[in-house]
Amino acid sequence: MCGIVGYVGPQNSLDVILEGLRRLEYRGYDSAGVAVLAGGRLTTVKKAGKLANLEKVLAEESLPAATIGIGHTRWATHGGPTDRNAHPHVSADGTVSVVHNGIIENFAVLRAECEAAGVEFTSETDTEVVAHLLAAAYRKTPAGDDRLAEAMRTVSRGLEGAFTLVASHADEPDRLVASRRNSPLVVGVGDGEYFLGSDVAAFIAHTSDALELGQDQVVVIDRERGVSVTDFAGAPVEPTAYTVDWDAAAAEKGGYDWFMLKEIAEQPEAVANTLLGRLGAAGELVLDEVRLSDQELRDVDKIFVVSCGSSFHAGLIAKYAIEHWTRIPVEVELASEFRYRDPVLDRSTLVIVVSQSGETMDTLMALRHAKEQKARVLAICNANGSTIPRESDAVLYTRAGPEVAVASTKGFLTQVVACYLVGLFLAQVRGVKYTDEVAAIVEDLRALPDAVATVLAGMEPVRELARSLADANTILFLGRHVGYPVALEGALKLKELAYIHAEGFAAGELKHGPIAVIDQGTPVIVVVPSPSSRESVHGKVVSNIQEVRARGARTIVIAEEGDEDVVPYADHLIRVPRTPTLLAPVVTTVPLQVLACEIAATRGLDVDQPRNLAKSVTVE
Numbered sequence: 001m002c003g004i005v006g007y008v009g010p011q012n013s014l015d016v017i018l019e020g021l022r023r024l025e026y027r028g029y030d031s032a033g034v035a036v037l038a039g040g041r042l043t044t045v046k047k048a049g050k051l052a053n054l055e056k057v058l059a060e061e062s063l064p065a066a067t068i069g070i071g072h073t074r075w076a077t078h079g080g081p082t083d084r085n086a087h088p089h090v091s092a093d094g095t096v097s098v099v100h101n102g103i104i105e106n107f108a109v110l111r112a113e114c115e116a117a118g119v120e121f122t123s124e125t126d127t128e129v130v131a132h133l134l135a136a137a138y139r140k141t142p143a144g145d146d147r148l149a150e151a152m153r154t155v156s157r158g159l160e161g162a163f164t165l166v167a168s169h170a171d172e173p174d175r176l177v178a179s180r181r182n183s184p185l186v187v188g189v190g191d192g193e194y195f196l197g198s199d200v201a202a203f204i205a206h207t208s209d210a211l212e213l214g215q216d217q218v219v220v221i222d223r224e225r226g227v228s229v230t231d232f233a234g235a236p237v238e239p240t241a242y243t244v245d246w247d248a249a250a251a252e253k254g255g256y257d258w259f260m261l262k263e264i265a266e267q268p269e270a271v272a273n274t275l276l277g278r279l280g281a282a283g284e285l286v287l288d289e290v291r292l293s294d295q296e297l298r299d300v301d302k303i304f305v306v307s308c309g310s311s312f313h314a315g316l317i318a319k320y321a322i323e324h325w326t327r328i329p330v331e332v333e334l335a336s337e338f339r340y341r342d343p344v345l346d347r348s349t350l351v352i353v354v355s356q357s358g359e360t361m362d363t364l365m366a367l368r369h370a371k372e373q374k375a376r377v378l379a380i381c382n383a384n385g386s387t388i389p390r391e392s393d394a395v396l397y398t399r400a401g402p403e404v405a406v407a408s409t410k411g412f413l414t415q416v417v418a419c420y421l422v423g424l425f426l427a428q429v430r431g432v433k434y435t436d437e438v439a440a441i442v443e444d445l446r447a448l449p450d451a452v453a454t455v456l457a458g459m460e461p462v463r464e465l466a467r468s469l470a471d472a473n474t475i476l477f478l479g480r481h482v483g484y485p486v487a488l489e490g491a492l493k494l495k496e497l498a499y500i501h502a503e504g505f506a507a508g509e510l511k512h513g514p515i516a517v518i519d520q521g522t523p524v525i526v527v528v529p530s531p532s533s534r535e536s537v538h539g540k541v542v543s544n545i546q547e548v549r550a551r552g553a554r555t556i557v558i559a560e561e562g563d564e565d566v567v568p569y570a571d572h573l574i575r576v577p578r579t580p581t582l583l584a585p586v587v588t589t590v591p592l593q594v595l596a597c598e599i600a601a602t603r604g605l606d607v608d609q610p611r612n613l614a615k616s617v618t619v620e
């Protein structure tokens with residue numbers, strides 16, 4: 001939510017910042033702005049709407065050549081998406097320009113204090129108050145190299161909530177200052193140039209050397225002195241250096257119309273990468289990187305999977321697999337609800353937090369709550385160096401590569417696979433499965449990348465189907481067992497991309513109410529389990545298809561190759577390769593991703609940046 005870029009170095013700062021903002025725009029696209037500093041003057045330009053609007057204005061105005069500057073792309077919280085509310089915000093005296101991600105919870109009190117002192121505000125944002133406070137704090141701070149950092153520390157100590165702030169001061173031509181609490185910020189270190197970014201995408205085209213920052217820290221990037229970090233009290237801190245293993249090309253469209261299409265296509269490779277090096281030659285799991293001892297894993301008597309959105313659906317799938325393989329009870333919780341209902345946690349509880357971005361605020365807060373209650377926390381995450389894995393006891397990276405489209409695809413699929421790895425590893429360590437049983441599932445896991453590739457190769461009929469569904473008002477999704485979370489995920493994809501009302505149901509629940517909404521021609525998409533599934537779930541779902549069809553539904557059926565039972569009742573049949581029941585979501589989700597993407601494209605919508613959304617939700 002909100003993308004931030006800062007640059008100090010020899011290059012034209014506007015070019016570097018705009019390039020960074022293009023790569024960060026997926027984080028928010030309600031407005032965009034830049035501020036550059038040249039000749040002791042800050043020039044700020046900002047515009048409501050997508051980055052393209054700002055670029056148009058910049059093409060018409062010529063900004064002074066500068067080698068230092070900041071930029072922002074916004075997801076609105078306080079104040080609508082207007083030019084005035086766009087960042088950067090400038091202090092009343094014109095000396096400070098600041099960009100912000102997060103929410104300053106005590107901004108109303110601070111604003112009232114500033115107004116009482118005669119400051120006139122020009123926006124409705126919570127951010128503007130920081131510009132005025134920083135300008136005032138700077139005036140009161142003794143001159144010297146540390147003046148800007150000290151002023152920022154003073155301001156930061158008085159702020160409540162979540163914030164990443166990056167500021168430029170007119171009297172400081174060689175340095176930028178930034179501060180972070182609960183919101184993401186990384187530093188890029190180039191050859192004589194330094195970058196600040198909400199994530200590494202901001203500077204990936206320039207350097208892969210990055211520094212991780214901790215909570216409540218202030219960082220200065222300085223043309224001569226490089227990078228210096230302190231806590232809010234001013235004590236020096238040594239940041240953690242790491243190398244970004246994504247290259248710039250990975251964060252580009254590579255010839256696809258949409259990032260989402262590219263990311264869907266990358267799924268076989270992404271799944272293979274999640275498995276890479278984690279399946280041993282003898283069919284055992286090798287998860288050395290999980291920093292929990294065997295004894296800690298043996299002590300686990302309850303598991304929570306906590307996450308949001310698609311990651312929550314990955315957790316729902318994980319429950320079926322982990323409980324089945326380990327016999328440990330698993331509860332799956334929405335992160336935004338978790339800590340408010342006082343869950344029962346203790347030292348023998350394992351909390352698995354699942355987050356593609358590693359920055360989702362609801363999930364981060366749930367993680368912190370779990371740690372306060374002494375539970376062990378294992379993160380399943382895609383973004384290296386992000387906050388959630390850093391604060392967890394253990395981490396399993398999904399290695400999907402950068403996911404830019406707002407709708408999660410390869411991020412989701414690899415989370416599901418990572419959850420399987422954790423479940424199977426627990427079963428192995430605890431000895432609840434014989435070695436040959438684990439080895440058999442490992443073989444099934446090895447087959448997943450090819451199975452996903454097979455699904456993708458057969459997607460042309462799904463594209464055609466999408467065109468015929470583009471005008472639907474409502475589309476329902478049904479599934480049982482692991483097909484139920486797949487139905488939820490299919491409905492979420494459709495809602496967020498195509499803005500069509502969609503709901504996912506457990507197929508058995510249908511006759512307890514939802515069946516009443518089915519009318520002549522209502523499209524109902526049914527995820528059919530394998531005929532080999534336990535306790536004739538398959539037969540029950542086939543009956544459910546007949547029930548909705550008898551009431552006029554247009555049935556779209558996703559079923560395994562060779563499943564002939566569904567043929568008489570399917571108006572449209574989408575085939576997927578045979579896959580063991582618990583692993584089936586990895587293949588059955590894929591046609592639903594393609595369907596949602598193609599329906600949105602047919603409706604002329606922005607597939608990568610759907611309205612009202614942002615990729616990484618860093619506010620609660």
Ligand code: M6R
Nearest residue numbers: 309310311355356357360407408
């Ligand atoms: O980065 P996270 O996995 O923590 O994000 C969680 C959700 O915000 C995310 O999955 C969201 O629901 C996606 N837009 C779904 O496509």
